[in-house]
Amino acid sequence: MSLSEVLPSIRALNRQDKLRLIELLAKDVATSGRGQDDADGQQGKPALDMETLVGREHPVWTPYNESEAAEQLNTYLVAHQGKNHAE
Amino acid sequence: MPSERFSYGGRDPLSPSALPFLPATLIGTDAQVPVSALVDSGAAINVLPYDVGLQLGYDWDANAMPISLTGNFAPSEAKALIVKAKVGRFPEVEFAFAWTTRNDIPVILGQVNFFQEFDVRFFGGRREFEIAR
Numbered sequence: 001m002s003l004s005e006v007l008p009s010i011r012a013l014n015r016q017d018k019l020r021l022i023e024l025l026a027k028d029v030a031t032s033g034r035g036q037d038d039a040d041g042q043q044g045k046p047a048l049d050m051e052t053l054v055g056r057e058h059p060v061w062t063p064y065n066e067s068e069a070a071e072q073l074n075t076y077l078v079a080h081q082g083k084n085h086a087e
Numbered sequence: 088m089p090s091e092r093f094s095y096g097g098r099d100p101l102s103p104s105a106l107p108f109l110p111a112t113l114i115g116t117d118a119q120v121p122v123s124a125l126v127d128s129g130a131a132i133n134v135l136p137y138d139v140g141l142q143l144g145y146d147w148d149a150n151a152m153p154i155s156l157t158g159n160f161a162p163s164e165a166k167a168l169i170v171k172a173k174v175g176r177f178p179e180v181e182f183a184f185a186w187t188t189r190n191d192i193p194v195i196l197g198q199v200n201f202f203q204e205f206d207v208r209f210f211g212g213r214r215e216f217e218i219a220r
Contacts, residue, residue, distance in 0.1 A: 061192045065158035066131035069165070069185055070199045072154050073132050076167040077183040077200055 088206070090219035091175040096123060107209065107216040109196065114171040114179070115143025122194045126207060126216060130197025134160070135168060135184035139194060143170065145186070154185045163187045177220050180204050 013021065063069070096108035108123040120142045132154075140147070145168060152167040165185040172182050183200050196202075206219045 060159075061125065061134075061195055062127050062129045063132055063134055063156065063158050063160045063185070063195065063197065064129055066156060066160070066185075069154050069156050070131040072152075073167055073183045073185060073199045076152055077169065077181070080169050080183075081181075 088219045089177070090206075090217050091177070092215055092217040093175075095214040095216070105214055108193070109174065109216075109218070111194075112173040113139065113143055113182075113194075114173065115140075115145060117144025118142060124194035124196045126196050126201070126218075128198070128202065128207065128209075130195050131158075132195075132197045132199050133182050133184045133201055134165075134192060134195040134197070135170070135186045136190050136192050136194065137186070137188050138190050140168060140184075140186045147186075150186070156185065156187070160185075160187060160189070163189050174205075174218070177205075177218075180220075 010018070010021065093107070093109060095105040096110075107126040109126050111122055111124050113120045113122055120139060122139060137147075147166070150166045150168060154165040154167050156163055156165050165187045168184045168186040170182050170184055171179055173179055182196070182204075204220060208217045208219075210216060
């Protein structure tokens with residue numbers, strides 16, 4: 001079914017139903033737009049699902065700003081490897 | 088250079104927020120422990136959760152090399168630990184970990200020394216990553 005076929009029916013909807021349709025279509029595009037992405041040459045890219053992103057916790061564990069710890073670990077590792085080579 | 092490719096994993100591999108988790112086996116004094124380790128290019132160091140260190144057979148009190156953590160791990164105590172690991176088909180490798188008192192984290196593989204041992208390429212659009220050594 002083409003857009004031109006459904007457009008008259010959509011235009012006949014009342015204002016509230018049009019708004020609901022916009023919302024439904026936006027969700028549909030966000031969650032199942034993968035086929036269209038493939039057609040656009042973005043094969044394999046997951047659809048961006050804002051509900052998934054917004055409605056859940058996303059912990060960040062990254063130990064950033066740890067240059068001193070990195071130095072310490074590196075020194076420890078080099079000493080360990082030097083000891084192993086010496087044995 | 089031999090390479091191996093992995094799919095993003097974690098609790099929800101198909102989620103847009105899925106992360107590059109690498110299956111590996113850590114080899115301790117008492118046991119070998121399979122882990123799913125987060126490959127984290129933003130991490131300065133490798134991090135080992137407390138319980139995984141215990142499962143491997145290490146004794147917290149016997150380990151004397153403290154590591155100072157200043158970033159978002161700042162309140163946690165940590166000690167340096169060298170652990171052998173088997174990753175994919177690659178030869179065994181030694182990882183230097185900051186072994187922490189925390190358990191609410193995954194095994195994290197960071198710049199010292201995972202990224203020193205392996206070249207890593209991320210294919211975020213395909214939810215895949217590749218490591219080479």
